[in-house]
Amino acid sequence: MNSPVRVAAVWCPDWPVVAAATDANISLHLPIAVLAANRVVACSEVARADGVRRGLRRREAQSLCPELVLLDDDPDRDARAFEPVVAAVEELAPGVEIIRPGLCAFRVRGPARYFGSETDVAERVVDTIAERTGAEVLVGVAEGVFAAGLAARHGGIVPPGETPAFLAPLDLAVVDRPELVSLMRRLGIHTVGAFAALPAQDVLARFGPDGAAAHRLARGLEPRPLVARLPPVDLSASKEIDPPADRVDTVAFVARTLAEEFAERLTSYGLACTRLIIEASTEHGEELSRTWRHDGVLTVADIADRVRWQLDGWLTGRSREDRPTAGVTRVRLAPEDVVEHGGAQLGLWGDTGADDERAHRALTRVQGLLGPEAVVTPVLGGGRDPESRVRYVAWRDAREPSLPLEPPWPGLLPPPAPATVPPNSPPVSVLGENGEPVGVTGRAFLTGLPTTVSLGRGPGRNVVAWAGPWPADERWWSPVQARRRAWMQVVLDGAEPSAFLLALESGTWQLAGIYD
Template identity: 40%
Template sequence: MTERAIWRPRRFGRWVEVAAVRTLVLWFPDWPVTALALDGPEPMNLERPIAVVENNLVVACSAAARADGVKRGQRRRDAQARCPRLVVVASDAARDQRAFSPVVSSIEEQAPGVQIIRPGMCALRVRGPARYYGGEAEAAKVLQEALRERGLVGVRAGIADGPFTAEQAARLTRPAEPTCTVLTGESAQFLAPLPVRVLGGMSELSAAPRATRGATATGTDLVGLLDRLGVHTLGQFAAMSEERVRERFGDRGLRLHALAGGSDSRAIEPRTPPPELHREVAFEPPLEIAEQVAFGMRIAAEEFIAGIGAADLVCTELRVELLGDRGERSERVWLHPASFDAAAVVDRVRWQLGEDEGRLRSGVALVRISPEAVDAASHHRPAIFGTGPEERVHHALSRVQAMLGHRGVLTPAVGGGRWLAERQVLVPWGDRAVVTKERARPWPGSLPDPLPATVFPESRAVEVTSLGGYLVEVDERGNMSAVPGLFVEAGRKRAIAEWAGPWPVVERGWDAARTRRAHRFQVVDADGTGWLLVCDRGSWTAEARYD
């Protein structure tokens, strides 16, 4: 049986005949769900019904969710209606790629020259592995067995002429037969009965310019148009003449037409394995004292920074993973105002041990450090005429933080909420502000500008009375029992010269158990100092002071 020949353009306007590349595609079904179990401080149990959602649509789901009727392309509310106990997780392309990278590295240990098509799918030339392992199917079996040892079961393999046909072969496999081989020269016959919708996501395969006339060149629109024209299978599309396809769909449509006929001239472009920038240190026996762990990480931190510097990079975000002797795991991404050095890396390991003390209930058996984000070293070199005041401030605060700990130096950030204490967020120096309540959301009942200069971390208890000595109260309708005349704060009586209010603040009015209905007042005492007082069910507190 002869190989299928494909015409491919070359330089100087000549066309040469090249043979289709025998390709092995490895497909990891529902990879976004698998990535949840491989990446993160608390790996998720895949036996639970899980759905990964993007743009309110299910893009992947676990086997338990699929058994309850959840499927890809389903709306989120429909999936939750079919499976009320469904765990919904937002899609994260970075998480999928981060979890897939070590998997590809393990494949490269068995067969080099791997090209990542997308997270959860990769391709490689099968000729070399087939010669080494004794056949194409044997090579696929060896790779699947190596992945199974890593805990990745259910990996499917497709072998055919070209990546497109091999991908379709992998998608048609079953758990009992995880490998599908399309013989050389039989791609057209294999693809003929497949529906044209498999071309829906293939528009990026063409490097030709966009069509200037006719229908849009995207694969999804082309599928819809072909369906309206009565072309439902790849075989029917491949039977159309190339002249008519070019006239109607342009060069991209012609490229998809060639794929439908089994003519896939794409070559495998193996990735260049990234340099091993991460470092890990195993402790035997496990260490229980943080200072001992930090001391043991000094050499590894220096090698880590030196390795990144050799690539003319600096680390701006650091991932630290701590593994306990009993299987506990602590993982966190640390930020830096500028870039990490060896001392800063060791500090982060020490701080994480202190803050995650409850999560690690046994000694530390392994510490792994890896760059989460890097930047060109040229962007962090000092200026010609000095570093300036910002660099001096950073240096001073970083030294104080190294002596006092992670939360020894805090910087303020503004958050959201109706109460001033909620909007005042303190962030450790160098970290990114993480607020539980977004500032941009509307907060009915929140205080408008100008805001008080002094906000009490904890509201101070006060007592507001009338001039006659009667306690002032406010009912649910905002009616006051008496006119406020004075208030007592920290044992000191202050006469009220002016006042304004009340302004109601209602939270969770729909929940009788958690509802809160309070009223704000602005008062000015005899000394001219302004106060922000709150009356909550007869109890008065001072929320802030206008200095």
């Protein structure tokens, strides 16, 4: 193994909290906790002051801090939010390795010789990140990534050659091997220095490669050298239009050339685009941006078509008030999602799916004229009632349910589901044998036998059969979002339809669904 080199680590304290709070537009001065699998994975300094710690269950954390703001863990969000920080570091020191969102490192020798010293580098990194992103970071310098990360937590620079002495008094838990640390504590070894003093060959023989790697860290050595990331490649393509174009055919000609350039750039990296961002701007500064999704890879013709459709919808398809007031001066294409290009796969008998493609082109054309939300398809997800289980997504967008289908869903209506859900639930009158209104008690019993039901302003119809009620007490822990309802299925005499789903909420019955 190579001896560790001088490394600078840039650490953003409580980064999951910072990213989540920024995304939710919440002040970092509040007590905040980020949860994953109902346990705290990160918390703010204010929350820690009230006793909240990583690993606590939700209820334990809320019992310690009733004002605690709870946010969901999202590693993808953390990584996206950390990218501007890494870009700011790369302005001063190329060759940055991202350890995890919130922590990155780089070799400090070159920047230190350029800026004067390691201290100067650390100060410049802190100032640059604050200026570019507003994030507060700490910088530490030591031999190796592991020691530099710990030095960053202390906001200090370890002098050359003193990394083992810096690590020695630290608690052994910093090596992040819970089982190994637990065993060492039972053997009376509590510090990094005490662990580092053990013979390396004995540690390898007893604990295997993972224990040997932890032992190297404790001795101030690194299991592997620093691996710098490659800066992201700009795959976008743009073209200036001079003079500005206010005709679709003019823009379409430019779009074809731009689409060829864009596709060629992706192909040179062995990639193809499945989700495309098309941006256009006018001479007066008006801008339009839209994302197009495709189940397969977008060819040159596909890209050119979408540019033409989008600009056609912008220049001619909108109302006069929404049309741009000047000609288009710039068109830009950027991939939002790419895949490795493996070529097109035909059907078993050479079928190219021409009918599906024609339908897709027609629907995409409508989107180009009226916007992405003009063509939507339903996606069934989890939930307790028919209305909340269905989510409408734009044509060719990711068909992901808003809630998972998997149980448990206490209070879920029994099958079958109603075929029709009215967009506006009309009021319903449910009467008993003596003409008195029928309600539901707190113990989920009907106050009377339903005999007559009036749908909206229509005449009353006799109840042939009924089932229920099924109570649903949703979000009882939130006074603002709490909702209590009771469901009942009824079959009425007379003309079709005859089977209905009724919902009682706040003392009023409503029509919630119609069965075929």
